[in-house]
Amino acid sequence: MAQDQNLKDQIKKLVELQVIDEEIFRFKRQLREKPADLEVLKAGFEAGKSNLLSLEEKLKGILVKQKELELDLKVKEEGISKADGTLTLLKTNKEYQARLLEIENLKADKSIVEEKILLGFDEVEAAKKAVDAEKSVVAQKEKEFAIEKKKVDDELAIIADQVKVKESQRSRLTPEVRPDCLSRYERILHNKEGLAIVKVADHTCGGCFMHLTAQVLNELKKYNQIITCDMCARILYLADDL
Numbered sequence: 001m002a003q004d005q006n007l008k009d010q011i012k013k014l015v016e017l018q019v020i021d022e023e024i025f026r027f028k029r030q031l032r033e034k035p036a037d038l039e040v041l042k043a044g045f046e047a048g049k050s051n052l053l054s055l056e057e058k059l060k061g062i063l064v065k066q067k068e069l070e071l072d073l074k075v076k077e078e079g080i081s082k083a084d085g086t087l088t089l090l091k092t093n094k095e096y097q098a099r100l101l102e103i104e105n106l107k108a109d110k111s112i113v114e115e116k117i118l119l120g121f122d123e124v125e126a127a128k129k130a131v132d133a134e135k136s137v138v139a140q141k142e143k144e145f146a147i148e149k150k151k152v153d154d155e156l157a158i159i160a161d162q163v164k165v166k167e168s169q170r171s172r173l174t175p176e177v178r179p180d181c182l183s184r185y186e187r188i189l190h191n192k193e194g195l196a197i198v199k200v201a202d203h204t205c206g207g208c209f210m211h212l213t214a215q216v217l218n219e220l221k222k223y224n225q226i227i228t229c230d231m232c233a234r235i236l237y238l239a240d241d242l
């Protein structure tokens with residue numbers, strides 16, 4: 001029964017190894033997934049920043065338009081005062097009346113520009129308010145992101161340490177496992193996302209919960225060879241035997 005005891009011992013070692021490997025897989029999954037959660041927060045913060053930028057551009061555009069209107073107003077005021085200045089130089093009443101009409105038209109144009117400038121003030125105010133509001137939203141998001149990042153970075157550092165601890169436990173155990181058993185176990189471990197050897201409970205595979213035949217259960221008790229589940233290909237073991 002030397003062979004029997006040998007394989008049973010090997011299975012026992014693999015079960016011990018599985019406990020460690022399950023944790024290593026879990027920790028490594030966390031190392032992959034936690035930064036992804038952070039990316040979502042970062043995307044929100046970046047979207048706020050780009051929104052702020054477009055609001056600032058909009059404000060800039062309004063201010064430029066406002067500046068142009070002010071220049072236009074100045075030109076119109078100069079035109080009016082120039083026309084006013086020439087009134088006394090005119091010789092005929094007809095010329096005088098024509099110039100007066102011209103001045104009236106210039107004044108009408110000027111008041112249209114003035115009205116636009118007044119409306120522009122409201123636009124500038126509204127745009128400034130929107131910029132300020134978005135600035136405080138972005139600042140808040142940035143703060144939240146920084147806090148969360150620090151938290152995640154700390155957690156990742158702890159998890160990375162835990163992986164190291166588990167890996168060193170693993171490397172102490174693996175020399176006790178026969179190379180053929182180990183390589184078979186490891187192949188399944190990587191194909192089956194960290195679960196290679198599973199307990200049989202109630203005639204059922206602990207990996208995929210398929211019902212196992214009486215023949216498979218008999219084979220398991222013999223310990224002549226490693227028995228795997230037909231459905232999920234994981235190594236099976238009987239907990240009561242170990």
Ligand SMILES: [Zn+2]
Pocket residue numbers: 205206207208209210229230231232233234
């Ligand atoms: Zn299975």
